[in-house]
Amino acid sequence: MPNNAVPMSQSRTVQSRLVLPPDTNNHNSIFGGRVLAYIDEIAAITAMKHAKGLVVTASIDSVDFLSAAHVGDILEIESIVSSTGRSSMEVYVRVVSRNIETGEEKLTTESFVTMVAVNEEGKPVPVPSIYPETDEEKRLFETGPARREHRKQKRALPH
Numbered sequence: 001m002p003n004n005a006v007p008m009s010q011s012r013t014v015q016s017r018l019v020l021p022p023d024t025n026n027h028n029s030i031f032g033g034r035v036l037a038y039i040d041e042i043a044a045i046t047a048m049k050h051a052k053g054l055v056v057t058a059s060i061d062s063v064d065f066l067s068a069a070h071v072g073d074i075l076e077i078e079s080i081v082s083s084t085g086r087s088s089m090e091v092y093v094r095v096v097s098r099n100i101e102t103g104e105e106k107l108t109t110e111s112f113v114t115m116v117a118v119n120e121e122g123k124p125v126p127v128p129s130i131y132p133e134t135d136e137e138k139r140l141f142e143t144g145p146a147r148r149e150h151r152k153q154k155r156a157l158p159h
Contacts, residue, residue, distance in 0.1 A: 005129040008137045011050040011081040011091075013042055019073045019097075029068035030075075035095060036063060038077055039111050043091040046079040047115035050089055051127045058088060058114040061151060067106040069097035075108065080137070082112070083144025087124035089115045090147065092140050112147060 015038070023034045040057055047055040069075055076096045083090040095109040117127045132141040 005131045006050070008080055008082070008130045008132050008141065009134075011046045011079075011130075013046045013049065013079050015042055015077045017075040017077065019069050019071055019075060021071055024071055027068070028071045030070070030073075032063075032065060035065070035069075035075075035109055036060070038075070039063065039093045039095070039109070039113065042077050042079045043093055043111075043113035043115055046081060046091050047089045047117070050081045050084075050130075051115075051117035051125075053125065054118050054120070055089070055115045056118055056122070058116045059151065061112040061114065061147065063109060063111045065109055067097065067108050069095075069106075069108050070099075072101075073097045073099055080140070081130055082137075082140035083148065084127055084129050085148070086126055087117050089117070089127055090144055091115055114151070 017038060019030050023030050025031055044055055044057065076098060077093065079091050079093040081089045082092040091113045093111045093113060096105055097108045098105045117125045119125050132138040
């Protein structure tokens with residue numbers, strides 16, 4: 001591992017949110033856009049912790065809405081830097097909803113967000129590399145290069 005590498009766990013961030021009526025649509029389930037805002041915010045915080053500085057969102061690769069969260073549910077949002085480039089960081093975000101009355105937990109959303117560390121002028125700056133410690137971290141870390149290649153191929157497509 002490179003000598004400037006830091007453990008992935010150093011960037012781990014967890015937030016809890018209560019789903020309130022203003023956050024929901026006519027089905028009493030949370031707006032997807034609200035979840036996207038939570039994902040972008042926690043990804044930025046996670047990347048700032050890793051980069052120890054400013055970051056910008058470069059892309060949100062995929063957002064898979066797997067189940068709905070409803071009024072009164074608690075969202076538990078967890079993120080970690082899962083891969084790094086020279087100045088970029090891939091952040092894995094997982095959203096779980098918990099029904100407070102039944103205790104039922106459901107995976108609501110998973111996403112990968114690419115953040116870039118920047119200086120005050122908005123120019124990219126280098127970030128430390130990472131290394132995994134747990135089995136989950138190893139899975140995310142080892143599959144990172146394939147996701148990076150997929151992103152590169154998508155960018156190469158004509159628009």
